[in-house]
Amino acid sequence: MRVLPGRRGGGALGSPRRPARIQLGPHYDPDAFGRFSEGIARLLGTGRYLVFQTVVVSGWIGWNVVFRDSPAGFDPYPFILLTLALSLQASYAAPLILLAQNRQAERDRQEGERDRRTTARTVADTEYLARELAAIRLALGEVPTRDYLGEELDRLKAELERLRSRASDAGGDVGDPAAADRQGAP
Secondary structure (H helix, E strand, O other): OOOOOOOOOOOOOOOEEEHHHOOOOOOOOHHHHHHHHHHHHHHHHHHOOOOHHHHHHHHHHHHHHHOOOOOOOOEEEEOOOHHHHHHHHHHHHHHHHHHHHHHHHHHHHHHHHHHHHHHHHOOOOOHHOOOOHHHHHHHHOOOOOHHHHHHHHHHHHHHHHHHHHHHHHHHOOOOOOHHHHHHHOO
16 A cells, blocks of 8 residues: 555645745735725716815804804814825825725836837837738739730740741741641751
8 A cells, every 4th residue: 555645735646845924914905905095086076075164164163163062062263173084085085095096007017018019019010011011012013914025925926927037938837737747857
């Protein structure tokens, strides 16, 4: 009976094992967090959000001015709690907006790279097609035209007529192969 060595992790026997990594800190998905930050940045950049924030701040100030002498007024005149809330919102909004901008810049960079590669391929294809067209034009320049062939046939016909007339003057028939054989045989 043969015992095979145990293989933890399904790795190949020829490669060393990777040590187990212990994660002490919390793990987050950067892509999911990036999508979340882009969603927040899109929300903060709308007119609806500005109207909502204006209504909330105006309501906050109005409520605390109207009820400044009663226990219902929770943030008296210098509105320290409102300032704190807006500062907290700004301290979170700014990095989220910057993160969304960085992600957009990375997407733009990758799209620019794809565009450059596509443009380079298009230029190479265009140059190839231009060379092929030039080769076809050169090849077509060497192809005889109908007029050229007509002129050549007329010239050959005239040459044949001249040879026949010379042969008939010598007493032979150029068009008759048997006569040509008889004349050529000793």
